[in-house]
Amino acid sequence: MAETAKPKAAAKPKAETKSLAPKKPAPAAKTASNSKAVVKASPAKGKTENVTAKVKADMNDFKTKATDGAKAAAEKGKERATEAVGSIGKLIRDSAATIDENVGKQYGDYARGAADAVEGFATKLDAKDVDVIAEDARQFVRKSPxxxxxAAAAVGFVLARLFRSGGKDS
Incomplete structure (x- = not known):
């Protein structure tokens, strides 16, 4: 008699023991869920290009406004400086007659020559554009730093003295 093979009974699933502690996902599952979250959180490529373009446009607008404001302030400063230098020239010219009487005609001529030079400088300053003046200043600093x-130290010293003397009087 041949033995007939008895089919083996299917293995019964083992009963899971319930733990009081919550189950922790496997480390691989954490990484997979985190990468999905990152993908979901990052904006679409077209949106980032739009945001980048907007930021660049805003920065260009800000730069333009700042440049225009600085240029307007420089123009106003140039006008004041031209007026001040012109006034100094006129003051020197007006005092030339007094110098003629008190010291001599030769020294009065020196004063008139100085007045001509100062007034000529004021005229040149008035005729130049602010950008040209700024470029001239850059070239001067490059040639003789x-x-x-x-000169900057001397101007700073004079301004400091003016501010100190103005503060004591009031």
Whole structure:
């Protein structure tokens, strides 16, 4: 008699033991869910290009406004400086007659020559554009930085003295 093979009974699933602690997902599952969250959170490519273009446009607008404001302030400063230098020239010219009487005609001529030079400088300053003046200043600093630093220090010293004396009087 041949033995007939008895089919083996299917294995019964083991009963899971319930734990009181919550189940922790496997580390691979964490990584997969995090990457999905990142993908979901990042905007579409077209949206980032729009935002980038808007930021660039806003920065260009800001730069233009700042440049225009600085240029307007420089124009106003140039006008005031031209008026001040012109006034100094006129003051020197007006005092030339007094110098003629008190010191001599030769020194009065020196004063008139100085007045001509100062007024000529005021005229040149008035005729130049602010951009040209700024470029001239850059070239001056490049050619002789030590002289530029010395001039800046002298101007700073004079301004400091003016502010100190103005503060004590009031």
């Amino acid at each position: 030590a002289l530029a630093i010395g």
